[in-house]
Amino acid sequence: MRGLIAGLLLLAALSLAACGEESSAPPGADDGPVRLRVWVHSGQPGERAVIRDQVARFNAAEPGVQVELTVIPEGGYNAQVQAAALAGDLPDVLEFDGPFLYSYAWQGHLRPLDGLLPAAVRDDLLPSLAAQGSWNGRLYAVGAFDSGLGLWGRKSLLEAVGARLPAGPDAAWSATEFAQLLERLAERDSDGAVLDLKLNYTGEWFTYAFSPVLQSAGADLVTRAPPLRAGGVLDSGEAVAALRRVQDWIRAGRVDPNLDDAAFTGGRVALSWAGHWEYPRYRKAVGDDLVLLPLPDFGAGSRTGQGSWNWAITTRCDRPEAAARFLGFLLQPDEVLAMTAANGAVPGTRRAVARSPLYGPAGPLRLFVAQLGENAVPRPRTPAYPVITSAFQKAFQDIRNGLDVEEALRRAAALIDQDIQDNRGYRAVE
Amino acid sequence: MPRPLTDQTPAAWSMAAPAVAGLALFVGLPFLVAFGLAFTSARLGSPLPVEFLGWEQFRRILADPAFLRALANNGLFAMVVVPLQTVLALGLALLLNQPLRGLPLFRTLFFMPVVFPMSLVAVVWVLLYAPGGTGPVNAFLGWLSFGAWSPRDFLHDPAWALPAIMLTSIWQGVGFQMVILLAGLQAIPAERYEAAAIDGAGGWGQFLHVTLPGLRNTLIFVVVVTSILAFRLFDQVRIMTQGGPGEASATVIYAAVRAAFERQQVARGAAMTVVFFLIVLAVTLLQRRLLRQER
Numbered sequence: 001m002r003g004l005i006a007g008l009l010l011l012a013a014l015s016l017a018a019c020g021e022e023s024s025a026p027p028g029a030d031d032g033p034v035r036l037r038v039w040v041h042s043g044q045p046g047e048r049a050v051i052r053d054q055v056a057r058f059n060a061a062e063p064g065v066q067v068e069l070t071v072i073p074e075g076g077y078n079a080q081v082q083a084a085a086l087a088g089d090l091p092d093v094l095e096f097d098g099p100f101l102y103s104y105a106w107q108g109h110l111r112p113l114d115g116l117l118p119a120a121v122r123d124d125l126l127p128s129l130a131a132q133g134s135w136n137g138r139l140y141a142v143g144a145f146d147s148g149l150g151l152w153g154r155k156s157l158l159e160a161v162g163a164r165l166p167a168g169p170d171a172a173w174s175a176t177e178f179a180q181l182l183e184r185l186a187e188r189d190s191d192g193a194v195l196d197l198k199l200n201y202t203g204e205w206f207t208y209a210f211s212p213v214l215q216s217a218g219a220d221l222v223t224r225a226p227p228l229r230a231g232g233v234l235d236s237g238e239a240v241a242a243l244r245r246v247q248d249w250i251r252a253g254r255v256d257p258n259l260d261d262a263a264f265t266g267g268r269v270a271l272s273w274a275g276h277w278e279y280p281r282y283r284k285a286v287g288d289d290l291v292l293l294p295l296p297d298f299g300a301g302s303r304t305g306q307g308s309w310n311w312a313i314t315t316r317c318d319r320p321e322a323a324a325r326f327l328g329f330l331l332q333p334d335e336v337l338a339m340t341a342a343n344g345a346v347p348g349t350r351r352a353v354a355r356s357p358l359y360g361p362a363g364p365l366r367l368f369v370a371q372l373g374e375n376a377v378p379r380p381r382t383p384a385y386p387v388i389t390s391a392f393q394k395a396f397q398d399i400r401n402g403l404d405v406e407e408a409l410r411r412a413a414a415l416i417d418q419d420i421q422d423n424r425g426y427r428a429v430e
Numbered sequence: 431m432p433r434p435l436t437d438q439t440p441a442a443w444s445m446a447a448p449a450v451a452g453l454a455l456f457v458g459l460p461f462l463v464a465f466g467l468a469f470t471s472a473r474l475g476s477p478l479p480v481e482f483l484g485w486e487q488f489r490r491i492l493a494d495p496a497f498l499r500a501l502a503n504n505g506l507f508a509m510v511v512v513p514l515q516t517v518l519a520l521g522l523a524l525l526l527n528q529p530l531r532g533l534p535l536f537r538t539l540f541f542m543p544v545v546f547p548m549s550l551v552a553v554v555w556v557l558l559y560a561p562g563g564t565g566p567v568n569a570f571l572g573w574l575s576f577g578a579w580s581p582r583d584f585l586h587d588p589a590w591a592l593p594a595i596m597l598t599s600i601w602q603g604v605g606f607q608m609v610i611l612l613a614g615l616q617a618i619p620a621e622r623y624e625a626a627a628i629d630g631a632g633g634w635g636q637f638l639h640v641t642l643p644g645l646r647n648t649l650i651f652v653v654v655v656t657s658i659l660a661f662r663l664f665d666q667v668r669i670m671t672q673g674g675p676g677e678a679s680a681t682v683i684y685a686a687v688r689a690a691f692e693r694q695q696v697a698r699g700a701a702m703t704v705v706f707f708l709i710v711l712a713v714t715l716l717q718r719r720l721l722r723q724e725r
Contacts (some may be wrong), residue, residue, distance in 0.1 A: 079691035082474045107475040191562065202672075257561055257583070390692040394673075401586045401675030411496075419693065422471065423478060 033066040034322045037091035039081075041074040041309055044277050046342035054338070058329050065322045067093075075202045078386055085109050092317035093326060097204055098132045098143065098307035099379035099389070105135045106383035106426065111313045112138040116324035121331055124349040128372050132307045135381065136428055142327055143310030144336050145345035148276035148368025149209060150304065151293040154286055157270040161185055165291060168367065169375040172294040172302035175245050182254045185270050193256040195249060196263040196272040199400065206396040207379065207389040208305045209273060210246065215377045217242035217298040221388055222380050222416065228425060230388070230416035235409040242298045243396075244405045251402060275305075276368060279344025279358075292367050294375070306376035308345060346372065383426040387419040461707065468701035474694035487701035497702060499677040500685045501709070503592060507599075507681070508660040508713075515600045516652055519607030520645075524637075526608070527615045537612075541605040548602060552669035555598040559584040559670075585671050591679040595666045603659065607652045614648030615641070650721045657717065661710050682706040 040051055048071065055067045070091065072080055078100055084090050090109060104110050113122070113133075122130070122139060126146055133141040158165060161184040166172050173181065185194040198205060211221050219239035222230045233239070249255055256263040264272040265285035272278065273295070282290050294302045311330065313323045329335060336352035339345070346368050347353045358365045380388060395412035399405050420426065468488065471481045491497045526537055543551060558566045561583035568581040584594040622640045631639060642649075664683045667673055673680035673688075682702055690699030 076691070082691060082694060085475050106477065108477055109475070259557060259560055387693045390688070397672055397674045398676050401588070403588075403676045419695070422695075423473070423476065 033064050034319045036065060036067045036093055036317075036319070036323055036326060037070065038067050038093040038095070038326070039070050039072055039091045040095045041077055041097075042071045043074070043309075044281075044343055046280055047277070047339065050339050050342040054330060054335055058326060061329075062325065065325065067326060074204070077203075081109075088316070090314045090316045092314060092319070093323050094312050094314050095309050096141075096312070097309055098141075099381070099385045101133065101141050101310070101312065102135050102381055103383040103386050104312070105138075105140050106428065109314055109316075110140045111315055111317065111320055112140055113142065113313065113324065113327075114139050116313065116320055117142065117328060121328050124331065124351055126346070126348055126350065126353070126372070128306055128376065128378070129310070129348050132378055132381075133310055141310040141312040142331060143308055143348045144330050145308055145340050145343070145348045146306055146372060147208075147308035148304070148344075148346055148365065148371065149212065149274075149295065149306075150367060150371070151295060152264060152272040152274055152278060152282050153291045153293055154270050155289050155291045157185065157188075158291070161188065166293055169294040169302045169304070169371050172297040175242070175296050175298045178296040179245065179249065182249060182252075182271075186254055189270070191256075191268070192253050193263075193268065194270050195255050196258050196269045196274070197246075197250075197255050198258060198261075198272075198274055199255065200258045200261050203393065204389060206393045208275075208307075210243075210396055211379065211392065212295060212303040212305050212377060213242050213246060213298060214239045216295065216300055216303040218300040220377075220380075221392060222382070222384070224380070226425075228382055228384060228420050230391075230413040230420075233413070234392070234416070235406065235413040238299070239409055240406045243399050243409065245298070247399050247402070247405055250400055276344040276346065276365065279365060280342065283364075290364075292365060294367065294371065302375055304371045304376050305379070306372060307378055384416065384420055384423070388416050391415045464700040464703050467697050468704045470697050472697040472700075474690065474696050476694065483697070487697050488705065491698065491701050491705065496677050496680065497682070497685060500673075500680040500682045501706075503677070503679060504661055504663065504681050504706075507592065507596060507663055508657055511596050511599055511660050512653060512656045514596075515604050515607060515656055516649065518600065519604050519611055519652065520649075522604065522608045523611035523615055524641075526612060537609075540608055543602045544605040544609075546602070548665040549669055551598065551602045552666045555594075555601075555666075556585065556670055559594055561586070586675055588675045588678040591671045591675060595663075595670060595679055598666055598670070599660075599663070603656070607656060610652055611645065611648055614645045618644035653721065654714065654717055657713065658710070661706075661713075 038055070042048060043051075052069065055069050059065070059067055074097070077096065081090070081094065081096060081100075081104070085104075085107065094104075094110075096104065101110070117139075121142075125133070125142060128146050129143045130139065133139050133143065153165075155165070158181075161181070163181050163184070164173075182194055186192045198209065207221075214220055214234070217238040219236045219242065220233050222228055223233055256269050260266070263269045264274075264278075264282060272282070274282075295304055296302065311327050313320050313327070317323050330339075331349055333349065333352040333355060336347045336349055337356060340347045340352070340356065340358070344358065344365065346359060346365075347356050353359055353369070357363060359369050360366070379385065382388075391412040395408040398408040469482060469484060471478075471483050471486075473480075522540055526533060526540070530536070560566065561568070561581060563569060563572060563581045565581065567584065568579070571579040572581070582590060584590040618641065622644070623636055626636045626640050662683065663681045664687070667679055667681050667684045668687075671679040673684050683706070686699040686702040686706075689695045689702065
């Protein structure tokens with residue numbers, strides 16, 4: 001029965017997914033270089049250029065290994081990975097957004113890295129990344145950078161309305177103060193839209209950027225300790241109240257729809273709720289007028305997102321030691337710094353952070369490092385994450401469109417809990 | 431009716447074989463797979479064993495207001511778009527059937543959207559529907575109404591999201607039906623019009639008694655094909671509204687794709703497609719009964 005179903009699923013996948021290229025048989029020792037198929041998300045143009053350079057440098061330095069890069073848009077990245085896994089067509093090395101790790105590891109697609117990566121490389125990782133990359137006591141993924149989420153602002157516009165600029169996460173604006181500030185800024189704005197929430201993005205952004213709002217109000221996406229549950233957490237009174245505030249900003253016309261992704265760089269808004277990856281672009285657009293501030297405090301302290309794209313070796317890879325050498329190469333301080341210079345992210349290793357001009361004690365992005373300690377909440381570390389994020393994204397879209405917040409969150413919680421039940425609590429399958 | 435000299439059935443089958451094999455492999459087989467999966471607990475990539483659940487998935491989706499809304503949206507979309515697009519295509523075809531100067535240019539212009547991929551068209555229309563007074567559609571309506579129109583955010587407004595998608599779909603698809611109807615128009619012999627004119631029929635009379643009967647089979651073909659295309663609505667929804675606001679523009683195919691590939695709930699997605707297939711099949715059969723083609 002199982003074999004039949006698996007066969008049927010495979011047929012379905014083959015008829016749905018475009019057939020990938022046939023993988024060649026594993027090359028012998030004297031059979032030319034080892035081919036490593038690597039999937040990477042397309043990211044910002046700067047990031048793309050760096051990863052291409054890195055692959056070229058690695059291929060030149062390691063004549064025995066040939067990395068072949070496939071760039072995939074991040075909008076439906078998880079769907080692509082699932083389809084490829086089903087068709088037996090996963091690459092050797094897979095990049096993916098952090099919180100999807102537990103689902104992939106639970107499904108048996110990833111190799112533990114504990115025996116593959118040298119201890120020196122593993123110990124160099126930031127604690128937040130080591131935690132994100134581990135599941136069930138094993139390390140499955142390593143990241144070259146951690147992420148930062150905050151409010152980018154134009155200092156001159158904020159000072160013009162007498163706004164106080166919080167020095168750190170502890171001094172963050174309260175949600176009420178923030179709403180008043182938006183009104184004051186709007187009085188001097190031509191269209192009244194003064195805040196950019198990156199509504200032009202799709203997919204994972206909405207969970208990454210707005211689940212901190214829940215946590216800042218004392219709510220969350222799901223329980224963090226067993227039993228795993230969304231009901232009573234995601235649709236709690238605190239969660240509803242916090243997201244109602246966000247909905248109020250949108251309803252009042254304070255949020256720019258940002259169809260062209262130029263709301264901040266084009267000077268239409270004073271504040272942009274965005275990640276570290278905007279630093280290079282924003283810096284170029286507004287220069288010294290750029291200021292980085294913590295997200296508003298919805299009652300239980302300012303909270304922010306963390307975790308980012310990271311690298312893993314799939315179970316389909318037949319030369320894991322070569323793949324591990326590629327990961328080790330990406331985690332060298334120089335390579336980490338090259339990538340973070342392009343995307344403004346927090347360097348993912350201790351050695352690289354110590355040398356980073358952006359994140360040093362006087363660096364412009366030190367807030368991101370300060371936040372990683374106390375204020376950053378990892379997204380739920382559970383195989384249920386794909387469903388959690390899908391349900392929350394839908395709920396956020398509905399809230400953005402003016403539907404009842406309580407109704408939207410209750411539906412999302414019910415969907416998540418049904419799925420947890422269907423998967424028997426997502427217990428590890430050994 | 432003279433009987434054929436030899437039995438040509440084997441020859442016919444051998445010529446049909448490639449198409450039949452393709453249909454069986456890429457339409458028949460996946461449908462059978464979906465039908466089988468709909469009765470299980472299958473999840474994409476799950477290490478848990480697959481169980482037989484009987485009608486459970488069907489019971490769940492039919493009790494899900496979101497799915498029922500998606501079904502209703504599909505029905506509404508087809509009921510509005512099919513007649514509107516057919517009438518519009520006929521109007522354009524009649525216009526282009528006149529001896530005009532620069533006719534090839536107009537024909538190309540009207541047909542051009544069909545050549546663009548739907549995803550491209552959808553992205554362009556997202557920009558056209560931009561909210562605020564500077565959005566092209568809002569600006570145009572403002573100009574048309576001498577400023578009485580208050581700008582709307584079409585794609586995020588429950589009342590406007592589906593109509594906005596309808597407009598985009600009609601704009602993109604009407605050229606295709608137009609070309610087919612144009613071919614049909616040019617196949618009507620000119621003598622019939624002359625005879626009708628001699629009998630004293632005016633322009634409207636000629637249209638009613640010569641053009642429409644002459645176009646009967648072409649129109650039936652256009653209606654059936656447009657209906658099937660209307661039920662397949664997916665790209666525009668995915669790109670322009672993601673099914674929102676709420677479920678205002680969700681469609682069954684979009685809901686199924688979301689369940690199967692975003693949440694790995696393959697069985698649920700399969701159940702949705704099975705229910706949908708049966709409904710579309712019923713509609714198509716009904717159309718065939720009502721609209722018998724003349725031989």
